[in-house]
Amino acid sequence: MNIIEIKDLSFSYQDEIQALSNVNLSVKKGEWISILGHNGSGKSTLSKLIIGLLKADSGKILVDGVILNEESVHDIRRKIGIVFQNPDNQFVGVTVEDDIAFGMENLCFQQSEIIEKIKEYSKKVDMSDYLKKEPHALSGGQKQRVAIAGILAMKTDIIIFDEATSMLDPKGRASIMEYIKEIKKAGVTVITITHDMKEAVLSDRIVILKEGRVIACGETNDILNDKETLNSSNLELLLPLKLQYLLDEANISNDKVKDILWQLSLNK
Amino acid sequence: MKNIIIGQFIPGTSFLYKMDPRSKIIALMLLMVSTFILSSVSHILIMLGVVLVILKIGGIPVTRIARGLKPIMILLLFTFTFQIIFIKTGNLVFDTDLTLTYITLPIILLIVIFWYFTKRYTRFKFLYLLITVFGILTLLSLYNPGSIISSSHLEIYQDGLEGAFFIMIRLIIIVTLSTILTLTTKPTDLNLGLEKILKPLGIIRINAEEIAMIISIALRYIPTLLDEANKIMLAQASRGVDFSEGKFKDKIMQIISLLVPMFIISFKRSDDLANAMEARSFVPGKRRTRLHTLSWHNIDTSVIVFCVLVLASVITVRIML
Numbered sequence: 105m106n107i108i109e110i111k112d113l114s115f116s117y118q119d120e121i122q123a124l125s126n127v128n129l130s131v132k133k134g135e136w137i138s139i140l141g142h143n144g145s146g147k148s149t150l151s152k153l154i155i156g157l158l159k160a161d162s163g164k165i166l167v168d169g170v171i172l173n174e175e176s177v178h179d180i181r182r183k184i185g186i187v188f189q190n191p192d193n194q195f196v197g198v199t200v201e202d203d204i205a206f207g208m209e210n211l212c213f214q215q216s217e218i219i220e221k222i223k224e225y226s227k228k229v230d231m232s233d234y235l236k237k238e239p240h241a242l243s244g245g246q247k248q249r250v251a252i253a254g255i256l257a258m259k260t261d262i263i264i265f266d267e268a269t270s271m272l273d274p275k276g277r278a279s280i281m282e283y284i285k286e287i288k289k290a291g292v293t294v295i296t297i298t299h300d301m302k303e304a305v306l307s308d309r310i311v312i313l314k315e316g317r318v319i320a321c322g323e324t325n326d327i328l329n330d331k332e333t334l335n336s337s338n339l340e341l342l343l344p345l346k347l348q349y350l351l352d353e354a355n356i357s358n359d360k361v362k363d364i365l366w367q368l369s370l371n372k
Numbered sequence: 373m374k375n376i377i378i379g380q381f382i383p384g385t386s387f388l389y390k391m392d393p394r395s396k397i398i399a400l401m402l403l404m405v406s407t408f409i410l411s412s413v414s415h416i417l418i419m420l421g422v423v424l425v426i427l428k429i430g431g432i433p434v435t436r437i438a439r440g441l442k443p444i445m446i447l448l449l450f451t452f453t454f455q456i457i458f459i460k461t462g463n464l465v466f467d468t469d470l471t472l473t474y475i476t477l478p479i480i481l482l483i484v485i486f487w488y489f490t491k492r493y494t495r496f497k498f499l500y501l502l503i504t505v506f507g508i509l510t511l512l513s514l515y516n517p518g519s520i521i522s523s524s525h526l527e528i529y530q531d532g533l534e535g536a537f538f539i540m541i542r543l544i545i546i547v548t549l550s551t552i553l554t555l556t557t558k559p560t561d562l563n564l565g566l567e568k569i570l571k572p573l574g575i576i577r578i579n580a581e582e583i584a585m586i587i588s589i590a591l592r593y594i595p596t597l598l599d600e601a602n603k604i605m606l607a608q609a610s611r612g613v614d615f616s617e618g619k620f621k622d623k624i625m626q627i628i629s630l631l632v633p634m635f636i637i638s639f640k641r642s643d644d645l646a647n648a649m650e651a652r653s654f655v656p657g658k659r660r661t662r663l664h665t666l667s668w669h670n671i672d673t674s675v676i677v678f679c680v681l682v683l684a685s686v687i688t689v690r691i692m693l
Binding site: 157178181182184185190192195197198201205206207208209212214215219222239240254258 | 560588589591592595596599640641644645647648649650651652653654655658659660661662663664665
């Protein structure tokens with residue numbers, strides 16, 4: 105079943121550069137899909153359109169069977185959580201617990217329930233020792249974990265990670281990826297928006313955007329085998345993938361590589 | 373920049389810390405109104421006594437209050453001087469000639485220059501200033517030979533003296549009371565208390581919750597923006613901007629080189645924050661529940677009753693006398 109359905113979506117900013125043109129996309133319930141693209145490919149614009157922060161010029165978006173429009177936008181936002189790129193600019197609360205509570209306060213949860221959920225979800229992202237801490241005492245990775253806890257507590261069906269790891273150090277990045285895997289396991293639909301192929305290969309499906317158009321969409325393995333599309337996408341390729349392509353170009357078969365490697369290790 | 377503390381909150385355990393911020397704000401208002409209604413020196417001294425007792429029981433060190441008074445020192449001195457000079461009713465207490473001659477003028481200038489260059493070496497700057505002013509006045513009031521430039525009288529009347537004293541005590545009481553509030557209440561609690569108190573303003577379409585949300589976001593972003601300003605200053609310094617020296621014109625250019633990036637960053641930040649808040653289902657003006665709520669205790673009721681009694685007695689005294 106498709107939880108998000110995007111049909112012929114087009115959008116341009118005021119400067120009239122077409123940010124997205126005729127995007128068609130469907131996201132299945134419970135899957136992890138990556139939207140991969142270079143800077144300026146329109147991937148963040150797409151996430152803002154899905155959650156109704158921007159209004160599309162044409163085309164439509166269906167979330168859980170409901171068309172996104174001015175009346176339904178608040179209900180749809182209850183179903184979608186989004187973790188943004190900058191850890192500092194999405195931290196609303198004065199302390200960690202305030203920030204986790206913010207979304208639940210907006211959804212009018214009871215106070216006792218809020219307290220209970222703060223405990224539960226701060227433990228889930230390993231932030232339970234920091235509940236009274238202020239944001240400037242936290243690292244970027246910790247702030248992103250707080251943001252994740254806040255969204256998990258709202259019990260959304262879909263979570264979008266809009267370049268959520270791009271401003272973090274490698275350690276913070278790795279921990280966030282672990283949490284994404286867990287979230288996916290719990291049955292939540294995950295959409296990661298990234299320019300990093302290393303992150304995208306972990307997902308079930310990959311959509312590649314280039315200059316506002318979908319140039320490829322499919323299972324992760326199929327996309328990785330599609331050499332032509334990947335080369336035309338201007339993306340930084342993974343090292344193993346790059347090696348594979350170079351070997352192919354030089355007409356060196358995998359068996360030959362194996363032999364050479366054996367030789368090298370024996371000579372050493 | 374990791375340890376910025378906003379507000380002056382100092383942790384403690386006295387009754388002031390057990391009170392609800394709402395009752396503290398209301399009590400502050402009541403006591404302030406009482407202070408303004410009082411009209412004689414003896415009554416305001418009693419009020420000062422009450423405030424000192426609150427300080428004592430509340431376990432607030434007087435040194436912290438003194439630090440709170442420091443910024444208004446100039447204002448106090450200013451009003452004090454004006455009251456003394458311009459009120460000319462009541463008994464004449466003090467009268468002296470002030471004569472400026474061609475001999476005293478350079479001496480006074482020398483004293484001022486001496487004071488200006490030596491003041492940094494003394495620990496009691498304020499006392500040193502007073503001594504200097506007093507010295508100059510004494511010099512002026514002596515008979516000086518030489519041709520006279522100007523001559524005037526310094527007359528101090530009883531009413532002027534009393535008025536000056538009265539206003540000074542009143543200002544000190546008011547500043548002390550508000551310092552007590554900020555010393556014993558966390559900024560976030562204060563904000564929540566204000567929100568609840570301002571709630572009735574909803575009738576005239578002032579949304580207290582929105583105001584409180586703005587204040588809380590401001591509180592949250594002050595350290596972040598300070599951090600940012602620091603970074604920009606370092607970045608500009610590494611490109612050759614010297615923030616500590618330069619002429620007035622250069623200073624303005626330096627401030628612009630700090631302000632422009634700060635503004636751009638702040639707009640970008642607020643845009644991102646607005647998106648993040650909306651994405652988490654925030655709708656301005658819509659009802660929301662709260663993680664932190666306030667609870668009213670017996671101590672709050674008794675403090676409010678006490679303050680109402682103070683106000684009532686002050687009004688009675690004012691009407692009777």
